[in-house]
Amino acid sequence: MYSLLRSLLFRLEPEVAHQLTLRLLQIGGIEPVQSVLRAIYSAPAKPVQAFGLTFKNPVGLAAGYDKNGIAIKGLAALGFGHVEVGTVTPRPQSGNPQPRVFRLLEDEAVINRMGFPGKGAEYVRRQLSALSGQRATVIGINLGKNKDTPLEEASNDYVDLMRHFMLSADYLTINISSPNTVGLRRLQGREMLESLLGAIQKERETISLGRGGNAPILVKIAPDLNDDELDDAIGVILDKGMDGVIATNTTLAREGLRSKHQSEAGGLSGSPLRGRSETVLSRVVKLVTGKVPIVSVGGIMHPDDAKKRLALGASLVQVYTGLIYRGPALVQQVVNSL
Ligand SMILES: Cc1cc2nc3c(=O)[nH]c(=O)nc-3n(C[C@H](O)[C@H](O)[C@H](O)COP(=O)(O)O)c2cc1C
Numbered sequence: 001m002y003s004l005l006r007s008l009l010f011r012l013e014p015e016v017a018h019q020l021t022l023r024l025l026q027i028g029g030i031e032p033v034q035s036v037l038r039a040i041y042s043a044p045a046k047p048v049q050a051f052g053l054t055f056k057n058p059v060g061l062a063a064g065y066d067k068n069g070i071a072i073k074g075l076a077a078l079g080f081g082h083v084e085v086g087t088v089t090p091r092p093q094s095g096n097p098q099p100r101v102f103r104l105l106e107d108e109a110v111i112n113r114m115g116f117p118g119k120g121a122e123y124v125r126r127q128l129s130a131l132s133g134q135r136a137t138v139i140g141i142n143l144g145k146n147k148d149t150p151l152e153e154a155s156n157d158y159v160d161l162m163r164h165f166m167l168s169a170d171y172l173t174i175n176i177s178s179p180n181t182v183g184l185r186r187l188q189g190r191e192m193l194e195s196l197l198g199a200i201q202k203e204r205e206t207i208s209l210g211r212g213g214n215a216p217i218l219v220k221i222a223p224d225l226n227d228d229e230l231d232d233a234i235g236v237i238l239d240k241g242m243d244g245v246i247a248t249n250t251t252l253a254r255e256g257l258r259s260k261h262q263s264e265a266g267g268l269s270g271s272p273l274r275g276r277s278e279t280v281l282s283r284v285v286k287l288v289t290g291k292v293p294i295v296s297v298g299g300i301m302h303p304d305d306a307k308k309r310l311a312l313g314a315s316l317v318q319v320y321t322g323l324i325y326r327g328p329a330l331v332q333q334v335v336n337s338l
Contacts, residue, residue: 002327029073051216063142086142104259113266197240216243270321274299285313303337
């Protein structure tokens, strides 16, 4: 069924196709469509405990798909064990000029340079409140800084976002690894990361002493860190009491591509990211020595990819580009295969 929809969607500009799909998923959150989707995409429960949360299965939707949290119910009906909304920035912003998403068909990949377009924290918080008790899946919120916030003041943005979401999200992700916000990845360096995560740790204590609420905080890292940089980053993440690592975001690498779009600027995702994502996962598994759970993302296009990540030591997996190429049944196929 998806091959027909895919051939229609692939005739559209990638971002137009995405907006259309998101609208359809918004409708998918309304009854009785939601029940129909649930029935089609039902899969046995494969519960996972991680970060103090219970996930109905280990397959989640990676950040960037539903940036404003408008289709959470429809996405939950596709069977995801968690949905990571965002990246959310404190204030609304338009992102980079279009076109900014490219399909690399021959490579089963995507290059994007979205630059965190979004409606801002207040809007997303209202989407979460509107869900109230009807949460059919774990909801994470992925946090990023606004483009016009100087890097030295980035921690103000993350702290502001924590105040917005600490009580309403099931978990938070500190995104310091998107390649499309100038300088953002520098926050992964030892000194800047210590200062940023120090501020986050402090704010977390203040929030949990005051209004209560202590959502687990994960840090999402890039696949392009070398071994020393990765060792440093994981050291700081553990030192500052963070609850988990998401590895990885998109890559700036461009080896072995065939598509005419290969030279577009931005982050590459999908099949070509698979190998690097696995290598980073293996190293992170060694470094964290079981202290915190790891979420593996990057190039998971088949059930076997997901099984391999879990075997390598990930507690959860996330997909994005696989969903574009294989369709929503990928979630069910992965869960059934476990
Ligand atoms: C169009 C697009 C937009 C994305 N936007 C975000 C984002 O806003 N925040 C983020 O942390 N990751 C973002 N990502 C990265 C994904 O969450 C994921 O880490 C990456 O695509 C690798 O997984 P995949 O190979 O399954 O796509 C985006 C990816 C794509 C393709």
